[in-house]
Amino acid sequence: MQTDGKEIRLKATAGTDIFYKRLFHKDILKQLGGLLALSAEDQQESEEQKKARILEQSSRLEVFQELAFIMAKQGEGTSLDQMLNLTERDYIGWLDELPVDAFHDKDFLQEIVQTYRNNQRTYSQPKN
Numbered sequence: 001m002q003t004d005g006k007e008i009r010l011k012a013t014a015g016t017d018i019f020y021k022r023l024f025h026k027d028i029l030k031q032l033g034g035l036l037a038l039s040a041e042d043q044q045e046s047e048e049q050k051k052a053r054i055l056e057q058s059s060r061l062e063v064f065q066e067l068a069f070i071m072a073k074q075g076e077g078t079s080l081d082q083m084l085n086l087t088e089r090d091y092i093g094w095l096d097e098l099p100v101d102a103f104h105d106k107d108f109l110q111e112i113v114q115t116y117r118n119n120q121r122t123y124s125q126p127k128n
Contacts, residue, residue, distance in 0.1 A: 001107075001108065001111045003098060003099060003102040003105065003108055006097070006098065008068075008072050008075070009072070009075035009076065010068065010071040010072055010074075010075045010111065010112065010115040011071055011074040011075040011115070012071050012074070012115050012116045012118065012119035013074060013119060014119070015074075015083070016028075016067075016070055016071060016074065016116070016119065017029070019070050019073075019074070019083050019084075019086070020066065020067060020070050022084065022086075023066075023070070023086050023087075023088075023091065024066050026066075028063070028067060031060065031063045032060070032063060032067075061103055064103055064109055064112055064113075065095060065103055066091070067112055067116060068103075068112045069090075069091050069094050069095070070086075071112070071115060071116065072094065073086065073090075073094075
């Protein structure tokens with residue numbers, strides 16, 4: 001995805017939650033609350049409804065920034081050792097490279113959520 005001409009590649013893996021918790025000392029699922037619930041109703045939302053719901057959560061802007069940082073570092077191919085040693089300085093330096101309004105773009109926020117959500121889906125079939 002692009003913001004102000006800067007390409008940012010986001011990647012979410014099974015390690016994303018752990019990297020987030022190590023750096024920010026918070027549980028990402030608790031931070032995002034019901035935003036990432038994969039209910040049947042949620043699956044049937046229109047794109048506009050999803051965008052509106054994301055914008056309602058704008059008070060959680062810092063959480064989106066933090067999550068985007070972790071996923072951007074994963075998207076850059078940052079090594080495991082580097083991921084385990086990320087610091088607040090790294091986070092603030094990364095934010096400082098982005099335009100001030102980057103996280104006010106609803107498409108940018110939706111991309112963060114969708115990338116994270118796609119990693120959270122389950123692909124197993126229930127047994128009858």
